[in-house]
Amino acid sequence: MNKTIIVSASVSGLLAVALGAFGAHTLRTVVSADSILIWEKGIQYQFYHTLVLLFCALYLQQQQSVRVRSAALFFMLGIFCFSGSLYLLATRELTQISTALIGPVTPLGGMFFIVGWALLLFHFLRNGSAEKNMKE
Numbered sequence: 717m718n719k720t721i722i723v724s725a726s727v728s729g730l731l732a733v734a735l736g737a738f739g740a741h742t743l744r745t746v747v748s749a750d751s752i753l754i755w756e757k758g759i760q761y762q763f764y765h766t767l768v769l770l771f772c773a774l775y776l777q778q779q780q781s782v783r784v785r786s787a788a789l790f791f792m793l794g795i796f797c798f799s800g801s802l803y804l805l806a807t808r809e810l811t812q813i814s815t816a817l818i819g820p821v822t823p824l825g826g827m828f829f830i831v832g833w834a835l836l837l838f839h840f841l842r843n844g845s846a847e848k849n850m851k852e
Contacts, residue, residue: 718776721788725769728795732762735803743807751806758802765791765829768836783839790832798825 739755747755772788775781801821804813 717785718773721769721773721776721785721792724788724792725766725773728762728766728769728792732759732766735759735762739806747806747809751809754802755806758799758806761802761829762795762799765795765832768832772836781839781843783835787832787835787839790828790835794825794828794832796825797821797828801825 735755736759739752739759743755744752769788769791772784772791775784776788798821801818804811804818805815805822807813808815808818
């Protein structure tokens, strides 16, 4: 599972950089300024949760935890649903995808992020500090 999390984080980081560059250099010339803001919000949240995926993988190398492993899964789902739906929303001027189809996916992705963070919170409240757990 650790390898899956690290590979997922690596792919997510790679895509975030590539999609960020695409948005800044190509997409900016063909969609509205509001769409670029939506695109950038997707990149921002993808980066945040890519970093927390790496944290989860490093933590799990030292200490196994169902909650931390589950949190990583929820972060991956959140990146896919939240950021992915924002990318689709930002490009709807080009793709003509209906917001009725993708609009509801964004809050679902947000809920996945919240569940992931709650699982980390519960793990560390129940098991003490991250430093203590990583030393054991």
